[in-house]
Amino acid sequence: MDRVWELREQYVSDFFVTLYLAAGGLLLGGLLGLVVGTALYVTRSGGIAPSRAVHTALNLVVNVFRPIPFILLAIALQSAVRGLGVTAIGNTYAIIVIVVASTFGIARIVEQNLLSVDTGVLEAARSMGASRTRVVFTVLIPEAYGLLVLGFTFATVAIVDMTAVVGVIAADGLGNLALTYGQRQFNPWVTWTAIALVILIVQTVQFAGNAWARKVLRR
Amino acid sequence: MAIIEIEGVTKAYPARKGGSPVTAVDDVSLSIEAGEIVGVVGYSGAGKSTLVRLVNALEPATSGTIRVDGTEVTGLGERGLQKVRLGIGMIFQQFNLMHSRTVYGNVAFPLVVAGLSRQERHERIVELLTFVGLAEKAHAWPEQLSGGQKQRVAIARALATNPSILLADEATSALDPETTVEVLDLLRRVNDELGITIVVITHEMEVVKSIADRVVVMEQGRIVEEGPAFDIFARPRHEATRRFVRTLVDDVPDERAVEHLRTRHRGRLVTVTFRDDEATSGGSAQTAVFAELVARSVEFEIVFGGMEDVQGRAFGHLTLELRGADADVDAALGRLRELVPLTEVDPAREVG
Numbered sequence: 001m002d003r004v005w006e007l008r009e010q011y012v013s014d015f016f017v018t019l020y021l022a023a024g025g026l027l028l029g030g031l032l033g034l035v036v037g038t039a040l041y042v043t044r045s046g047g048i049a050p051s052r053a054v055h056t057a058l059n060l061v062v063n064v065f066r067p068i069p070f071i072l073l074a075i076a077l078q079s080a081v082r083g084l085g086v087t088a089i090g091n092t093y094a095i096i097v098i099v100v101a102s103t104f105g106i107a108r109i110v111e112q113n114l115l116s117v118d119t120g121v122l123e124a125a126r127s128m129g130a131s132r133t134r135v136v137f138t139v140l141i142p143e144a145y146g147l148l149v150l151g152f153t154f155a156t157v158a159i160v161d162m163t164a165v166v167g168v169i170a171a172d173g174l175g176n177l178a179l180t181y182g183q184r185q186f187n188p189w190v191t192w193t194a195i196a197l198v199i200l201i202v203q204t205v206q207f208a209g210n211a212w213a214r215k216v217l218r219r
Numbered sequence: 220m221a222i223i224e225i226e227g228v229t230k231a232y233p234a235r236k237g238g239s240p241v242t243a244v245d246d247v248s249l250s251i252e253a254g255e256i257v258g259v260v261g262y263s264g265a266g267k268s269t270l271v272r273l274v275n276a277l278e279p280a281t282s283g284t285i286r287v288d289g290t291e292v293t294g295l296g297e298r299g300l301q302k303v304r305l306g307i308g309m310i311f312q313q314f315n316l317m318h319s320r321t322v323y324g325n326v327a328f329p330l331v332v333a334g335l336s337r338q339e340r341h342e343r344i345v346e347l348l349t350f351v352g353l354a355e356k357a358h359a360w361p362e363q364l365s366g367g368q369k370q371r372v373a374i375a376r377a378l379a380t381n382p383s384i385l386l387a388d389e390a391t392s393a394l395d396p397e398t399t400v401e402v403l404d405l406l407r408r409v410n411d412e413l414g415i416t417i418v419v420i421t422h423e424m425e426v427v428k429s430i431a432d433r434v435v436v437m438e439q440g441r442i443v444e445e446g447p448a449f450d451i452f453a454r455p456r457h458e459a460t461r462r463f464v465r466t467l468v469d470d471v472p473d474e475r476a477v478e479h480l481r482t483r484h485r486g487r488l489v490t491v492t493f494r495d496d497e498a499t500s501g502g503s504a505q506t507a508v509f510a511e512l513v514a515r516s517v518e519f520e521i522v523f524g525g526m527e528d529v530q531g532r533a534f535g536h537l538t539l540e541l542r543g544a545d546a547d548v549d550a551a552l553g554r555l556r557e558l559v560p561l562t563e564v565d566p567a568r569e570v571g
Contacts, residue, residue: 118313118315120311120313120315121315121316121317121318123277123311123315124309124311124315124316124317124373124376125317125328126277126304127275127277127304127307127308127309127377127386128304128305128308128309128328128329128332128376128377128379128380129301129302129303129304129305129329129332129333129380130301130328130329130332131297131298131301132297134332138328138331139317139319139328142317142319142320143317143318143319145319218360218362
C-alpha cells in the first residue's frame with residue numbers, strides 16, 4: 001500500500017500517457033477506420049459506388065491485418081517503421097501501431113454500422129437529385145450516427161486494452177507501470193491500483209458513449 | 220404532350236451465382252401524358268417498381284430510350300441525371316424519411332440539394348407543410364408520426380423542388396384503408412391543384428379505381444394491357460387484368476361459387492353485365508332489364524356479383540336467379556340478350 005503512495009507521481013504521469021496513447025490511436029485510427037469502412041460499404045456490389053476491384057483489395061488488406069494479435073503486430077511493424085527512418089520504440093511508435101490495428105478493426109465496425117442503414121433512405125436521397133458524395137456525408141453517415149457512436153465506444157475500450165501491452169515496445173502507460181512496479185517487484189497492490197485506473201477510464205468512456213448514443217438515437 | 224416516353228426499354232440483371240439472368244422489364248413502350256394519373260398494376264415481381272426506377276434512372280436501362288420532359292434520360296451522365304431528378308419527385312412504400320432529421324429537416328433536404336438559400340428554404344418548407352396539413356409537426360421526429368403523416372411528409376419532400384412528375388411506388392401499401400384514402404386524396408389534390416403528372420405503382424385495385432385516369436397492367440416484365448381506367452375495369456381483355464378486376468368486383472361465379480349458390484338457389488342462374496357507357500336509349504340498362512323481367516312475370520333474385528363506380532361511371536356484374544315458367548324465362552332471356560351482355564351460368568345443371 002505504501003508503495004502505491006510512493007509511486008503516485010508515476011501513476012499520474014502513466015495515467016495521462018495511457019489517455020494520450022488511447023486518444024491518439026482513437027483519433028487517427030478512428031478517422032482512417034471511418035474512411036476505410038465507408039469505402040468498403042460504398043464499393044460493395046449493389047452499393048452507392050460499386051467497384052469490385054477496390055472492394056476486394058480493401059477487404060483483403062483488412063482481413064490480413066485484423067486477425068494479427070496486437071502484441072505481434074507491435075513487434076512485426078518495427079522493421080517496416082525503421083525502414084521509414086522512424087524510431088521503432090517508445091510512445092510515438094506505440095501510437096503508430098495502435099492506429100494500424102484500430103484502423104482495420106474500426107473499419108469493420110463502421111462497415112457493419114453502415115449496413116444497418118435502410119437503403120431505401122439512400123435511394124430516396126438519390127431520387128431527390130443528391131450526388132453520391134452528398135448521400136454519403138449528409139445521409140448515410142448521419143443516419144448511422146447513433147450506431148457509430150456505440151461502435152466507436154466499443155473500439156475505444158479495445159484501444160485502451162492495446163495501451164496495456166505497449167510496454168513491450170518500451171512505451172509507457174498504466175500497463176507498463178503494472179508490469180514494471182507491480183508484477184516484477186511482486187507487489188499486487190501496485191498492479192491492482194493500475195488496473196483500477198484502467199477500469200475507471202473504460203467505465204467513463206462506456207458511460208459517456210452510451211449517453212451520447214442515447215441522445216442521438218432518441219431512446 | 221407526352222411528358223414521359225418509354226420506347227422499347229429492357230432492364231436485365233446479370234445472373235447471380237448459380238442462377239440465370241433476370242429480365243425485370245422486357246421491351247416496354249409506354250407514353251404518359253402531362254397532367255394525367257397513370258396506375259401501373261401488377262403482382263410483385265411483375266417489373267413495375269423497376270419500370271418507375273428507370274424513369275428517374277435510379278436504375279439504368281439495359282436498352283431502349285426514355286425521354287422525360289423532352290430530355291433523353293438514357294445515356295445521361297450522373298451530373299445530368301441529378302438535374303433531371305430534381306424535376307421528378309418520388310414516394311415509397313416505407314416512406315423512407317431520414318430518421319436523423321426532423322420533418323422540417325427532411326423537407327429541407329431536396330431544397331439544399333437544389334441550392335436554395337436558408338430563407339427561401341424556410342418559406343418553401345412552411346408552404347409545403349401547410350399544403351399537406353402538417354405545419355404544426357415541423358419539428359417532430361419521424362418516429363413521432365403515424366404512417367399516414369409520414370407519407371404526407373414524404374409527399375411534401377417529393378414536391379419540394381416543384382417537380383412536374385411524381386412517382387408513387389406502392390405508396391399506400393403499408394397504410395390501413397382509412398389512411399390510404401387520406402393519402403390518395405392528397406395525391407389527387409397534387410394532381411388537380413399543382414397539375415403534377417402522377418405514376419402510381421400498386422397491386423391494389425382499390426387504389427387504381429379511386430385515382431387513376433389510365434391503367435397499365437404488367438406481367439412478367441411486359442405490359443399486357445393498358446387503357447382508360449373505366450375500360451380496364453369494365454372490359455378487361457387479358458387474364459391478368461381480369462384477375463385484378465375480380466379482386467374488386469365479382470364477375471361470373473366460378474365452379475365453387477356456383478356449387479355454393481346451388482345449395483340455396485334451384486332456379487336458372489344468369490350473369491348480366493352492366494356498363495354505364497352502354498346505356499340503352501331512354502334509361503339505364505338496369506332499369507330496362509328489371510322492367511323486362513317484371514313484365515314477363517319472371518321472379519328474380521340477385522344472388523352474386525356487385526356494382527362498382529369508376530370515374531363516375533358504374534359497371535358491374537350481377538348474377539340473377541330466375542324463376543318462372545320455362546317459356547317465360549326463355550322469352551325474357553332472349554330479350555335481355557338484346558339489352559346487355561349475358562352469360563348463362565352452369566346451363567348443364569339447370570334445374571327446371
